[in-house]
Amino acid sequence: MNKNKDIEKILLNDASYDEIIRAKVEQDFVQELDKSKSEKSGYITEISSAPKDRIFTKFATYEVINKISKTKSYINGVQAEGFLGNKTAEREKLLAGTIDSFVSGNIFVKFVKVKV
Numbered sequence: 324m325n326k327n328k329d330i331e332k333i334l335l336n337d338a339s340y341d342e343i344i345r346a347k348v349e350q351d352f353v354q355e356l357d358k359s360k361s362e363k364s365g366y367i368t369e370i371s372s373a374p375k376d377r378i379f380t381k382f383a384t385y386e387v388i389n390k391i392s393k394t395k396s397y398i399n400g401v402q403a404e405g406f407l408g409n410k411t412a413e414r415e416k417l418l419a420g421t422i423d424s425f426v427s428g429n430i431f432v433k434f435v436k437v438k439v
Contacts, residue, residue, distance in 0.1 A: 371420030379404040
C-alpha cells in the first residue's frame with residue numbers, strides 16, 4: 324500500500340522516481356541517526372554502579388598491567404576472578420563497589436567497564 328502512495332505521488336506531482344527514492348532514503352537515514360543518538364551507550368564505567376551479577380562475567384572488561392614488563396592488556400571478568408584466587412575479602416569489596424582494582428603477584432588489575 325505504501326508503494327501505491329509513492330506511485331500516486333509520482334503521477335500527481337510529476338516528480339521523478341529517483342527523487343522520491345532519494346528523499347525516502349534520506350528520511351530513513353535521519354530516523355536511524357536519531358534512534359542511535361537516543362539509545363544509551365550500553366556500558367557502565369563505574370564499578371559501584373555496575374550490576375553485581377555482571378562484574379565477574381564475560382561482559383566485564385578489566386585492564387591488566389604487568390609490573391615487571393610494564394605491559395598493559397585487557398581481560399574479561401571471568402579471567403579477573405581467576406587472578407583473585409582465594410582473596411575473598413577483595414572479591415567482596417569489588418562486588419560492593421568500594422574498590423575497583425587489586426594486585427595479584429606481579430600484576431595490577433583494574434575494572435574498566437561492563438556491558439549492560
